[in-house]
Structure formats: C-alpha cells, structure tokens
Amino acid sequence: MKKLASNHKHTNPLLRKRLSKDRVFAGGVILFSAITISPIVLIIYKLISKGYKQINFDFFSKKAPDTYEAMVAVNSGEVIPGGILNGITGTLYMVFIASVMAIPVGLLIGIFLYEQKTKRYAGIVRDIVDILQGVPSIVLGLIAYFWVVKNITNGFSALAGSTALAIMMLPLIIRSTEETLKMIPDTVKEAGFALGVPYHKIILRVLIPSGFSGLATGILLAISRVIGETAPLMLTALGSMEVNFDMTKPTSAVPLLIWDFYNDPNMVDLIWSSSLFLMMIVLLLNLVSKQLIAKRS
Amino acid sequence: MNPTKIVLFLASLVVILITAGMVYSLTSGAIPVFREFGLGFITSAEWDPTEGREVYGALPFIAGTLLTSLIAIVLCFPLAFSTSLFIGEYYRDTKIASIAGTMVDMLAGIPSIVYGLWGFYVLRPLIVSFGWSAQGFSIFTAGVILAIMIIPYATSITTEIIKMVSNDLKEAAYSLGATRREVIFNVIIPNARSGIFTSFVLAFGRALGETMAVTMLIGNSNVIPKGIFQSGNTMASVIANQFGEADGLKLSALVAIGLLLFVITGIINGIGKLIIKKYSV
Numbered sequence: 001m002k003k004l005a006s007n008h009k010h011t012n013p014l015l016r017k018r019l020s021k022d023r024v025f026a027g028g029v030i031l032f033s034a035i036t037i038s039p040i041v042l043i044i045y046k047l048i049s050k051g052y053k054q055i056n057f058d059f060f061s062k063k064a065p066d067t068y069e070a071m072v073a074v075n076s077g078e079v080i081p082g083g084i085l086n087g088i089t090g091t092l093y094m095v096f097i098a099s100v101m102a103i104p105v106g107l108l109i110g111i112f113l114y115e116q117k118t119k120r121y122a123g124i125v126r127d128i129v130d131i132l133q134g135v136p137s138i139v140l141g142l143i144a145y146f147w148v149v150k151n152i153t154n155g156f157s158a159l160a161g162s163t164a165l166a167i168m169m170l171p172l173i174i175r176s177t178e179e180t181l182k183m184i185p186d187t188v189k190e191a192g193f194a195l196g197v198p199y200h201k202i203i204l205r206v207l208i209p210s211g212f213s214g215l216a217t218g219i220l221l222a223i224s225r226v227i228g229e230t231a232p233l234m235l236t237a238l239g240s241m242e243v244n245f246d247m248t249k250p251t252s253a254v255p256l257l258i259w260d261f262y263n264d265p266n267m268v269d270l271i272w273s274s275s276l277f278l279m280m281i282v283l284l285l286n287l288v289s290k291q292l293i294a295k296r297s
Numbered sequence: 298m299n300p301t302k303i304v305l306f307l308a309s310l311v312v313i314l315i316t317a318g319m320v321y322s323l324t325s326g327a328i329p330v331f332r333e334f335g336l337g338f339i340t341s342a343e344w345d346p347t348e349g350r351e352v353y354g355a356l357p358f359i360a361g362t363l364l365t366s367l368i369a370i371v372l373c374f375p376l377a378f379s380t381s382l383f384i385g386e387y388y389r390d391t392k393i394a395s396i397a398g399t400m401v402d403m404l405a406g407i408p409s410i411v412y413g414l415w416g417f418y419v420l421r422p423l424i425v426s427f428g429w430s431a432q433g434f435s436i437f438t439a440g441v442i443l444a445i446m447i448i449p450y451a452t453s454i455t456t457e458i459i460k461m462v463s464n465d466l467k468e469a470a471y472s473l474g475a476t477r478r479e480v481i482f483n484v485i486i487p488n489a490r491s492g493i494f495t496s497f498v499l500a501f502g503r504a505l506g507e508t509m510a511v512t513m514l515i516g517n518s519n520v521i522p523k524g525i526f527q528s529g530n531t532m533a534s535v536i537a538n539q540f541g542e543a544d545g546l547k548l549s550a551l552v553a554i555g556l557l558l559f560v561i562t563g564i565i566n567g568i569g570k571l572i573i574k575k576y577s578v
Contacts, residue, residue, distance in 0.1 A: 022476035029387060032379030036452070037400040039445045043407060043415050108308035115305065125309050127570075128316050134566035135319070135559060136506020138533045142540075142555045146322045167315060174312070200301040228408025231508035231537050255410050262414065262513075275411045282406045 047276040054273030059083035063243055064257055070266040080267065084274050086243045087257035093245055094158050094237060094253060095227055098165035103219055106170050110177020111203060133171035140164045141232030149236060158244065158251035161237030165229065169222040176218025180211040217289040224285035228278055230255035254278045323559060326552035333546065338553060344519040346539070346547050353550035355557060357521045361436065361529035362558075365511060366504040368440025368525065369447055370497060377448050377500070378493070381455035382481065389460065398456070405449035413513035416442040421514065430526040434516030437525045442514055443504045451500040458492030459485055491576040495569050502565040506558060508533040532558045 058081065065073075065082035073080045109125070116122035141164050148160035188210060192202045208215065233239075238250040239260060258274045261267040330338055330353055341354025380401060388394040420441060421433035429437065462485050470480045486493070516528020517538050530538070532554045543551055 018476055018479070022478040025478040025481075026387065029379045029382050032376050033383040033397060036376045036380040036448055037397055039415075040400050040403050040407075042419065043411070046415060046419060047411070105308055105311050108305055109312055112305040112309045115302075122309075125312060128312055130566065130570060131563055132312065132316055134502055134506075134562050136508065136533055136562055138506065138508045138536050139319075139323070139555045139559050142326075142536065142552060143319050143322055146326060146552075147318070170312065170315070198301075199299055203301065224406060228410070230408070230410045231512075231533070234537060235540055255408055258410050258414070259509075262410075262417075271414055275408075275414055278408055279406070279411055282408065283403065286402070286406050 044279075047272055047279060051272035051274075051276035054079060054270060055276065059273060059277075060088065061085060064241060064252075064260070064270075065267070066241070067264050067266045070264070070270075074266055074269065080269055084254060084257050084270075084277070086240060086252045087254040087274070089243050089245070090158070090237070090240070090252040090256070091227060091254045094162045094165060094233075094251060095223060097158065097162035097247070098169055098226065099219070099223065101162065101166035102169040102173055102222070106173030106222075107177050107208075107215065109170075110174045111181065111207065113174065113178045114181040129171045129174050132167070133175070135167075137164070137168060137229055138231040138235070140167050141235035143167070144232065144236045153248040155248070156236060156238035156250040157248045158237055159247045161233045161251065161253070162247075164232035164236050165226040168226050168229065168232070172222040172225060173218055176221065177211075177215055180214030180218065181207055183214070184210050213292045213295060217292045220285050220289040220292070224282045224289070227285070228255055228282055230259055234259070254281075319559070323552060323556040326549060327556045329549040330546060330553045338550070339557070342521050351546055353546065355532070355550070355554050357519055358530050358532045358535045358554060359557070360521050361515065362505055362531040362533070362561075364436050364522065364525065364529070365439045365443055365515070365531055366501055368437060369443035369504045370501050372441060372444035373447050373451055373500060374497060376444070377451035377455060377497075380448070380452045381459050384452070385456040385459035386481065386485065387477075398453075401449050401452050403449075404445065409446070409507060409509040410513075412442050412446055413510040416510055416514045424526075432516070432528075434514060434528045435526045436515065436522050436529050439511045439515040439531070440525070442510045443507055446507060446510065447500040447503050450503055451496050454496035454499065455489075455493050458489045458496065461492075462488045491572055495572045498565060498569040498572070502562050502569065505562050505565065506533055508537050512537045 056079075060083055062081070062083040063086040064084055065080060069082065070080045109129075113122050113126055113129075144160045144164035144167070148163050149156055153159055184207065189202060189206060192206045197205070233253050233256050237253060237256065239256040240250045240252045244251045254274060255278060258271050258278070261270040261274065334341065334353060338353060339355055339359070341352070342356040343352045343354045344357060345352045380397065384394045384398050384401075388397075416438065421438055423433075424430050424435065424438050425433040429435070466484050466488065467480050470484045475483065511531050512534040515530060515534055517530050517534065518528045519530055519535070522529035536551050536555055536558075539547070540551060
C-alpha cells in the first residue's frame, strides 16, 4: 500500500506534501531507532576491546590482587596479576542463598495467587507484590542492613546481602509463576481432580511439571536481575579480599569488585574484564531462558 | 480447611510481612531526624554532617532525583517511542524487528555499575569536549545514562500496546487514503494513548531509584543544582555515597531519604497501575 503510493509521481501539491511528511517521519523513526540500539553495540564493543586481554586462567582461579601488586605490574607494563575468584565465589554463594530463600516462597505465593484469582485478598497481595517490585534496590539494601547486619549477624555479611537479593527476586518469581500457571489449561487440572488426586499432588505432579519451563524461565530471569546488583550489596555484604563461604562474614561479589577496582587507580584496568565477565553471565542467563520459552511454544 | 491451602495462605503472608516490616523499619529509622527537624527535613536545602552543628535537609536530593529522572524521560521518549513504532508497526513481525527488539532487551540486562563505567569513560569525556561541564559530572550526564537505562522498559510495553491497536481501525484509515504517518497520529496514538503514557510513567519510576550509574556520574554535591550542567546528588546516590560513614542522626537522615524514595516510587507505580486498571477493562 505504502509502496504503491510513493512510487507514483503526484502532481497534486497537497498530496505531495502529505507524502513527503510521511517519508520524513518514517526516516525519523528509523534514525531514532538506530540511535536507541547504538548504546548496546558501543558498550559491548568497549567491554570486549578493553577487557579481553585480562581474561585468562588466572582471572577465574586467583583472588583479586592487592593494590601494591597491581601497581608494580602497571608500572612495568605487564598484565595485572590475579583475578576475581573471591568475587565469583561470593556472587555464586550469595545468589545461591538468596535463591534458597526466594524460590520456594515465591512459587508458593505464585500458586496461591493463581488459585485465588478473583478473591479480594489475593488482589491485595497482588498489589503488595507490585509495590515490592517497584522498591529501589538501594532501599532494600537499607532494609537488609537493619534486619540482618544490625540484628542477626552483627556486622556486614553474606546473609545480609542474600536477604536484599532475595527480596528483589521474590516479586519477580511470584509474577512469573502466576503468569505461567494461568497458561495451563484448566482441563489438565480438572482431569486430576476427577481422578480423586489430592490437592498437594495436583500442585506437585500436575501444575509444576506442566509449567516447568515457564517457572524455570522466571527463576533464571530473576537471578539475572540480581546478579549484577551493586548498591544493595555495598550496604550489606560490603566486600572482602578473601574467598569466603561464611554466611556471617563480609563477602565480595563481582559487582562489588568492579566498584573497588574503579576506585583504585592501580587496579582500574581490571574493571573492563570484570564487567565483560559479569555482562556475559547476565546475557547468557537471558539467552538460556529465551531458549526455554522458545522450546515451550 | 485443606492443609495445602493453609500452606499457600501462610506463604502469602510472607509478602505482607516483608512489606509491612519494611515500612516499619524505614519509619522507625527515620523518626529521630523528623523529631529533630520536623517537616523542615523535606523543605530544607541545607545538608551539613559536621559534628556539633549537624543540619539535614533532603531538598537537594529530591530536586536532583526529579531533575535527573525528568531529563531521562524527555530524552527517552522520542527514542523509545520511535523504536516501538519500528518494532511494532513499520517492521512488525520481520527479522529486523526481532533483532532490534533483542538488542533493546539486552540494554535491560546490563548491570547498573557497567552503565556507570561506560558513562564515566565514554559519555563524560564527550560532555567535557562539548564544553558543557568542566569535569563532565552533572545532572545532565546522569540523566542521559538514565535515559539509556530506562529505554528497554518503556519500549517493551509501548511496543505491546501499539501492536494491540486493532487492524480493522488501521485498515479503515488506509482505505480512506491516509498515509502511514496519518494512521499513526490519528489511529494508533489516540487508541494507545493511555497505555503509552503508563509505560513512560513506569519507566520514570525506574529512573527515580537507580543508584550506581547515577552515583558515578552526578558529581555528588549536596546542594540544589543551579542548572542541569551542575553537579548534584539524587536520593539514591546520596544513600550509596554517604552510608559508609554514617551513624546516629546522619544514618537516620539517610533512612528518612530511603523512606521518601520508597513512598515516591510507590506513588508513581501506583498511578501507573491505576491507569492500566482503568483502561484495560
């Protein structure tokens, strides 16, 4: 339709004006769209071109260097020794604890909302979940500081960091669980009831298996959301130069290490490789969850 | 009652307890500073943590938050809206639209601190070279990075809304000889108006609470910015910045800022949700 109109030579000046306006607008849309997607290209290019040199075996197997080691290496023009092992283990450890806290409860609440679809109380819970999802992560950091750092571990700790991350994950898991279950035909569930299957078995043997890929996608996306979080961890886990698996001790994480490197002129070269690594992990999680969705449909 | 239902019900209480506990902790943490300064805490522009003559006013940070987020939404609008038209109208259901959609989604996956680094090493020198700001740290710099960060949120919802506009309406307009631009302005936009508005309200809500990237670019000065190329601080960035050395009254002031941020983002998201509810029926 559009092609037909623009291929003709029109002599009517009003029509010509309308058509040229149309073309200018389309050009604008394409130009602005190109501007919109340019940052992602520029950011990835910057991370790869600056970061690939530092990525080697040591990067994954050694903990972060101290500032003196880094200074010596920088001054003699060598690659900075050490890696980000303490950050990787810290991130994995804290995200693991956060998942243990958030996934079971999140699934249960998601199932609850799905079962109670139209009830007034469920509506209130749904609104509260939405509020929780909108809370800025730094505020969750403050909360975890008061609850865990001040009252439970009496100091900055992995547990506090995990608590902040878990509260962030919770609403994401709840919503994705509810949305996934909504897509399962009611007849599947009813067939179970007709056979006299008890309610908890319907959940465990019917709902969860048939929605599995959707549930897994929701969980992966929730993890990918929190894995790059820095601000709440600054207020809770603080960071550490050592590999730490003690829940009650300060712990590092990849984003916290990036923040440390950024603030230390001697180690600033390490920010690119660490950022590249972090972004790759997030994109990989997103990719895997997209695959899961594609498989399902 | 069925035990399984009881377990599910108890789980739902967790979310209520967390949120109620959050409100309680933030409020009780904020009480000392409100007791000391009253509502002046919100209206005062003075922030001085010097021992002995401590004064805390949150106005510079409220101003900084609103300014950076407004700049972000103004810059984000033409970009995100055009991209939505590109994906959901001009090149709808084509390969190129799905590639563009994926790339926009990728923006949402980049951690805030990485945006901060990119802003610091790429965007900031650009601002300096334009001569807009001597160091490049400014409200505007933070606003630009925020704009990029909220683009994926605004784009994905707007695209969905644009795709939902019924084909019959569009075809009716085309059959009357309307150009595509005329269809967009006279059919798509009027029909999708409330949804588009909501998506930008929600994106604005996101911008309000962003912390790391803003902290790295805004310059961290505790005064009301005199212009958009001056340095400043947002509510989120001042918490991140000053939390390390905070206790006593200062900690309470930071918690009070956290409470304000919680309330403001809650209101913005609530407005967004209300509009969705009102128009989705």
